[in-house]
Amino acid sequence: MHHRNLISIWFFIGVLVLVYGVIILAAALFNAPHEGREIVLEELRADIWWGALMTALGLLYTLKFRPKKKD
């Protein structure tokens, strides 16, 4: 994967996970509607900590595997 100067797959994954993390976190913080569903153990606020975890992981991978400029 390194021979052809391809952008690393982990960069793509990082970007998508980062975007997903931000969306999920924002939906949690702004209390997006549940479409009438009752969610068991909602008080755990899994959406907040899972969204935060994904945001952090996504950011880490995006930065670590970002394409480097060629000399």
Next chain:
Amino acid sequence: MSTPFPPAFLLAADSGSLIRLSPVDLAVIVLYFVAVLGIGFYLKAHTKTGDDFFMAGRDMTAWVAGLSFLAANLGSLELMGWAAAAYQYGILATHWYWIGAIPAMLFLGVVMMPFYYISKTHSVPGYLKLRFDERSRALSAITFGLMTVLMSGINMYSMALVMKVVLGWDIHFSIWVSSLTVAAYVFLGGLLSAIFNEVLQFVLIWLGAMLVPIIGLIETGGWAGMVERISRNFPGQNYTSLWSTLGSVGDNPMGIHWTGIVLGLGWVISFGYWTTDFLVVQRVMTAKDLRSAKMAPIIGAAFKMLVPFIVIVPGLLALAVLPMTLTGEAEALATGGHSYNEVLPLMLARYLGPGLLGLGVTALIAGFMSGMAGNVSAFATVWTYDIYRALWRKDATDAHYVSMGRWCTVLGVLVSIGTAYLVMQFASIMDYVQALFSFFIAPLFGTVILGMLWKRCSPSGGFWGLLAGTVSSIAMWAWVKADPGALRYIAFSPEAKDMAENMYRALWSWLICVSVTVAVTYVTKPKPVAELAGLVYGVTPLPDEGHLRLHERPMFWAIVVSLVLAALNIYFW
């Protein structure tokens, strides 16, 4: 190992959607489609030669090849079907992930991979050409091509049906959108694109599905609390013992004896699938060097061992926490209740809020698409190299074969769509097509393993053994269809369920393949030893691994994974 014999899936449902998605959930799903197509377009510029398109340039790292190897199997019915099986059969379904997968994956990495890798073949049929002759390659290539596109169609139909039942989406919309997306990104970037997307899909599957067992186990108060609730909800039934109920076919809900699990599943079907099914082996062949090629299946095995956490545990949790009892499809339709097959969506809807639910549904879609891309890219390689080039155009340019590969990706998808519509019209075809795996994979394993480990094995022995194993497997299946009483001979019990029958039929066909191969070998001429270099154990000098540190050695990690597997089996005995 679960793709070969997924549980019977829902055949009809028209009860409206199970889940209502919010705009946030839809945004998450749409973003996923944009991402996989974007990766396809990006990789098109990097996919110029045949090696790029069909073998991803043979420069994947062990991690990428290993995760892709596993993701190609985490396809279609995997998540939904095995969560349903866990609800129906309890923890017994875990055997398809542990003894039914891990030993074979480790064997592939440690023993077989050097021969696949050193021979520089493009495919498993290609290996048979080098080891035996054109007859064995043609037989395995044609059966593999047929099996692949038909299975792809079955998977596609099942996915569309899930989208209809779970989300209320139109079945035609689901079939065309998902299949054209897969066709587009494989057409553009070939195996390279398929592998990139499979790794992405693997990550999304975990992120989307992992919260269900985590929150579920919090709700039940941990594993012990879950077991206690299941015992209370279903008194007198054992859903949480892995081995202790397998002493008699009447003691467990699957109706299977431990010999069927160990010999049929753990030996023939598992080794056949994980070491010779080109759909998964192709991913490992793309590794950048021999050490990576050996490590890739071991990395895949380590993660495979964890998959029951996101597939089996949700099914068990459903037994513990759902207020209703799930039933078979026919009863669910008659009573307006829910079927086993809806267990994973029900658990997603139980625990996941807006956004997270979209991620969970994306995990399901990602699973379906990674499985389909695996089928289509493997079909493109086998068709182009082992059928088209071998039988029609031996001397075309590399660019011509790449073009052929691109277009037969589209052809493969179109045939799959046709199969999906055929299944829609004639539901019983689904049963027949699933049996294809047992027809072709078990005997193929006999042929490959003898060819790889026994230098005396002759080309005629290889071909006639493969043919005899395949024909006898089909004959046994037809015998039971015509006379269900034949089950007592094939599966040792007239009450054996479909899965048990599959296990024993595979075992018999493997034994027949091996017996015929050995018998024919002793009356025919073997290949000169000089022609077997790089193909057979004992005449292939294996490259020295050099002065690798302990933690860099594939064998070390294979032993670690084996020990963990043994410990898990003892713990859940």
